[in-house]
Amino acid sequence: MNAPHILLIDDEAIALANLTHVLEREGYRVTACRDGQTGLAALAAGDIDVVLTDLRMPGIDGLEVLHRVRADRPDVPVIVITGHAAVDSAVEAMKAGAYHYLAKPFRLAEARELVRSALEFARLKRENRELRHRVEGLKNPYTIVTQDLAMQRLLETARRVAGTDASVVIQGESGTGKELLARYIHQHSRRSAGPFVAFNCGALTEELAAAELFGHEKGAYTGAVARRVGLIEAAAGGTLFLDEVAELAPSVQVKLLRALQEREVLRLGAVTPVPVDVRVIAASNRDLRQLVESGGMRADLYFRLNVVNLALPPLRERRDDIPLLAYHFLRKFAAAMDRPVCTIAPEALTHLTEYDYPGNVRELANFIERGVALAEGEVLGKEHLPQHLGRLAVRVYAPPLATAPKTLQEQERELILQALQLAGGNRSEAARMLGIDRVSLWRKLKKYGLYGR
Ligand SMILES: Nc1ncnc2c1ncn2[C@@H]1O[C@H](COP(=O)(O)OP(=O)(O)OP(=O)(O)O)[C@@H](O)[C@H]1O
Numbered sequence: 480m481n482a483p484h485i486l487l488i489d490d491e492a493i494a495l496a497n498l499t500h501v502l503e504r505e506g507y508r509v510t511a512c513r514d515g516q517t518g519l520a521a522l523a524a525g526d527i528d529v530v531l532t533d534l535r536m537p538g539i540d541g542l543e544v545l546h547r548v549r550a551d552r553p554d555v556p557v558i559v560i561t562g563h564a565a566v567d568s569a570v571e572a573m574k575a576g577a578y579h580y581l582a583k584p585f586r587l588a589e590a591r592e593l594v595r596s597a598l599e600f601a602r603l604k605r606e607n608r609e610l611r612h613r614v615e616g617l618k619n620p621y622t623i624v625t626q627d628l629a630m631q632r633l634l635e636t637a638r639r640v641a642g643t644d645a646s647v648v649i650q651g652e653s654g655t656g657k658e659l660l661a662r663y664i665h666q667h668s669r670r671s672a673g674p675f676v677a678f679n680c681g682a683l684t685e686e687l688a689a690a691e692l693f694g695h696e697k698g699a700y701t702g703a704v705a706r707r708v709g710l711i712e713a714a715a716g717g718t719l720f721l722d723e724v725a726e727l728a729p730s731v732q733v734k735l736l737r738a739l740q741e742r743e744v745l746r747l748g749a750v751t752p753v754p755v756d757v758r759v760i761a762a763s764n765r766d767l768r769q770l771v772e773s774g775g776m777r778a779d780l781y782f783r784l785n786v787v788n789l790a791l792p793p794l795r796e797r798r799d800d801i802p803l804l805a806y807h808f809l810r811k812f813a814a815a816m817d818r819p820v821c822t823i824a825p826e827a828l829t830h831l832t833e834y835d836y837p838g839n840v841r842e843l844a845n846f847i848e849r850g851v852a853l854a855e856g857e858v859l860g861k862e863h864l865p866q867h868l869g870r871l872a873v874r875v876y877a878p879p880l881a882t883a884p885k886t887l888q889e890q891e892r893e894l895i896l897q898a899l900q901l902a903g904g905n906r907s908e909a910a911r912m913l914g915i916d917r918v919s920l921w922r923k924l925k926k927y928g929l930y931g932r
Pocket residue numbers: 622623624625651652653654655656657658659660764804807840841844
């Protein structure tokens with residue numbers, strides 16, 4: 480079973496044997512080493528939970544072990560064993576970040592208690608961090624969740640671009656996260672304290688869209704009873720997000736281009752333009768270049784906007800993100816609805832990962848939101864997902880021709896890896912996600928050579 484793993488390092492054979500005996504009797508797994516060198520090797524190789532090391536040893540001594548553990552595995556508590564009346568070294572070790580010290584001669588029961596409390600300490604620290612992550616994720620609604628390499632590269636580019644004032648075009652199917660990415664860029668820019676103003680270019684008629692974007696003076700047209708500041712001006716110092724930019728009427732496209740080039744806005748009915756400082760991010764779920772070619776969008780506006788082009792891949796092209804996103808939304812909606820649901824049943828997760836998502840991330844979010852509302856206990860099962868999911872999965876999901884379909888064992892191995900990753904390496908949690916007990920998980924880890932990961 481997944482018993483805590485204790486690393487013991489002591490050059491005295493008898494002390495080492497005694498401690499090993501006591502700790503093994505507690506049910507721990509113990510790796511005993513006679514010197515620091517071997518100890519550090521064991522640390523690098525294994526899933527050590529606590530280190531217990533003698534301070535004075537030939538070669539790599541306990542203090543050096545302590546430093547290395549603090550640097551490489553800061554979550555692993557280190558208990559140092561100090562010699563008779565070696566108060567100075569105990570103090571030094573504590574300063575260097577030891578969890579505690581054991582002064583020789585010590586009772587074995589004392590060592591046992593210290594190890595137990597160190598394990599508890601590490602567990603609390605881990606839980607604490609997980610909670611903090613969750614809370615931060617919930618506090619910031621604009622977190623972009625992904626483990627996909629292409630997406631991570633895209634985010635890296637986005638962060639680099641964010642530091643400049645360059646216009647950006649974001650392309651992607653509906654629900655891929657275009658607006659989210661636009662907010663991400665805004666947040667990473669020097670304009671983050673300024674406004675983020677979003678405008679859906681397809682939602683209004685030509686006249687209303689122009690009035691909305693550029694504003695108007697009093698009496699500019701019938702119904703303009705007061706002066707009104709437009710959205711471009713409202714975004715001054717910040718970011719203007721133009722959603723579905725290709726839907727703008729040609730006349731409005733011309734005015735927009737002029738405003739961007741001159742960095743000033745002419746309100747309807749006004750004679751003097753107002754200078755504005757905005758960064759524009761435009762989005763579309765259509766291929767803008769093609770639209771330009773077919774005359775649907777002005778080429779000059781396109782080139783003005785398309786300084787940087789970011790293409791968001793559809794969700795079905797980054798399936799590894801599905802479980803990650805599913806759990807992200809599960810936490811989010813469970814917290815929002817105050818529901819105890821915290822796990823997705825393996826079968827449900829399979830259905831989710833095999834579906835094709837024409838509506839991309841938004842569609843997945845909707846599935847989970849609905850599932851959280853329907854689930855009564857802690858588990859979101861396949862019965863809480865739309866029925867067509869399981870059936871569609873088989874039909875829609877065809878693996879790329881060049882690769883052979885994965886065997887069940889390969890799939891199982893992948894699911895286990897995913898669960899471990901989602902659980903931050905916590906095996907009990909991973910087992911719970913997978914709906915199996917810890918012993919079964921342990922057997923599977925062995926079987927797939929994942930033990931120690
Ligand atoms: N990688 C992601 N991580 C977390 N949430 C995401 C991610 N991608 C999208 N979302 C969420 O999915 C929903 C849809 O995203 P968004 O509105 O940004 O998509 P869009 O591409 O602008 O869609 P549309 O084309 O329909 O306007 C939002 O609630 C968004 O927060």
